Amino acid sequence: MSEGDEIDGGGGDMLLGVALLYWALHERLERLEPELSKQEHLFLVRLSAPRRMGDLARLMQALPSTVTALADGLEARGLIARRRDPEDRRVWLLDLTEAGRARREDMLAHADRAIREATGLPEADLDRFAALLTRIRHHIRADGLPKGLPF
Amino acid sequence: MSEGDEIDGGGGDMLLGVALLYWALHERLERLEPELSKQEHLFLVRLSAPRRMGDLARLMQALPSTVTALADGLEARGLIARRRDPEDRRVWLLDLTEAGRARREDMLAHADRAIREATGLPEADLDRFAALLTRIRHHIRADGLPKGLPF
DNA sequence: TTCAAATCTTTCATCCGATGAAGTAACTCT
DNA sequence: AGAGTTACTTCATCGGATGAAAGATTTGAA
Numbered sequence: 001m002s003e004g005d006e007i008d009g010g011g012g013d014m015l016l017g018v019a020l021l022y023w024a025l026h027e028r029l030e031r032l033e034p035e036l037s038k039q040e041h042l043f044l045v046r047l048s049a050p051r052r053m054g055d056l057a058r059l060m061q062a063l064p065s066t067v068t069a070l071a072d073g074l075e076a077r078g079l080i081a082r083r084r085d086p087e088d089r090r091v092w093l094l095d096l097t098e099a100g101r102a103r104r105e106d107m108l109a110h111a112d113r114a115i116r117e118a119t120g121l122p123e124a125d126l127d128r129f130a131a132l133l134t135r136i137r138h139h140i141r142a143d144g145l146p147k148g149l150p151f
Numbered sequence: 152m153s154e155g156d157e158i159d160g161g162g163g164d165m166l167l168g169v170a171l172l173y174w175a176l177h178e179r180l181e182r183l184e185p186e187l188s189k190q191e192h193l194f195l196v197r198l199s200a201p202r203r204m205g206d207l208a209r210l211m212q213a214l215p216s217t218v219t220a221l222a223d224g225l226e227a228r229g230l231i232a233r234r235r236d237p238e239d240r241r242v243w244l245l246d247l248t249e250a251g252r253a254r255r256e257d258m259l260a261h262a263d264r265a266i267r268e269a270t271g272l273p274e275a276d277l278d279r280f281a282a283l284l285t286r287i288r289h290h291i292r293a294d295g296l297p298k299g300l301p302f
Numbered sequence: 303t304t305c306a307a308a309t310c311t312t313t314c315a316t317c318c319g320a321t322g323a324a325g326t327a328a329c330t331c332t
Numbered sequence: 333a334g335a336g337t338t339a340c341t342t343c344a345t346c347g348g349a350t351g352a353a354a355g356a357t358t359t360g361a362a
Binding site for chain 1: 162165167169173175176178180212261262264268279281283284285290
């Protein structure tokens with residue numbers, strides 16, 4: 001409270017809240033996982049199973065060329081492997097290596113910790129927050145991310 | 152639901168949820184306010200009253216040089232004005248111009264709309280979400296943003 | 303079958319925002 | 333008055349993201 005931070009009690013405050021939480025989470029994760037970037041964290045989270053690069057690009061709202069660069073980096077560090085999709089030999093499937101799988105587990109544990117520490121919410125409230133976030137996530141996906149509208 | 156998106160029900164999902172909401176909000180805001188960048192939106196929200204550039208830098212977790220650049224841009228477009236603080240002539244106070252004040256009002260309205268549309272939550276749930284976010288924001292501020300620890 | 307169009311990924315040049323070091327001006331403390 | 337600190341600016345630089353163009357493969361139409 002020391003530094004006036006309440007602004008308007010409306011859209012502005014929520015915008016700041018979301019931005020601040022986003023930041024605080026990544027900030028903490030960066031401490032626990034110094035050698036992975038923000039995008040790499042999200043990338044690993046998504047690799048619960050092998051995925052096509054194109055799908056990852058869509059999910060992350062990024063261009064294919066961005067995914068290529070991310071994949072190059074993680075592959076160079078031995079965390080993921082490229083494998084041709086036998087069904088369609090144009091596409092690459094990205095899959096975690098053994099090292100990558102272990103890394104991902106650590107990362108998820110760290111993410112959990114970061115969330116608890118950053119929010120400071122007791123279990124029950126954190127659950128309520130998570131439930132709301134899940135609903136929001138489904139809405140955003142269903143509503144279609146505005147992004148692009150290539151045509 | 153179409154594209155598997157539930158990952159682990161834990162830290163990973165919340166991380167994705169926060170990141171996705173952050174994105175969706177800015178995405179929508181960018182449509183409604185095409186000529187302002189993400190940071191400029193947050194910048195304007197904070198300018199409910201005149202502020203020192205240094206305070207803004209702290210609040211936004213940015214370097215002074217970053218704030219200088221942002222201020223330059225907004226000043227060039229006539230939305231804010233620099234004014235020396237009579238109390239301490241080293242500091243600049245940033246204040247909205249008339250045009251800036253009007254712009255900010257529009258922006259806040261747009262932010263409100265973006266939040267409603269992006270989350271898709273009914274009023275009551277949105278209020279609960281906002282309340283939790285506010286608590287989180289206070290916790291993050293009180294707990295001190297880890298950032299930096301210059302020493 | 304064959305060939306044109308569409309799809310998936312990569313390459314590369316480029317851009318924009320953020321960073322950090324060094325500089326200027328003003329304040330504080332002794 | 334002078335040393336040290338604080339507030340902001342300048343500028344060179346970097347990293348991540350973009351978009352256009354090209355290569356490889358599949359799909360669809362004749």
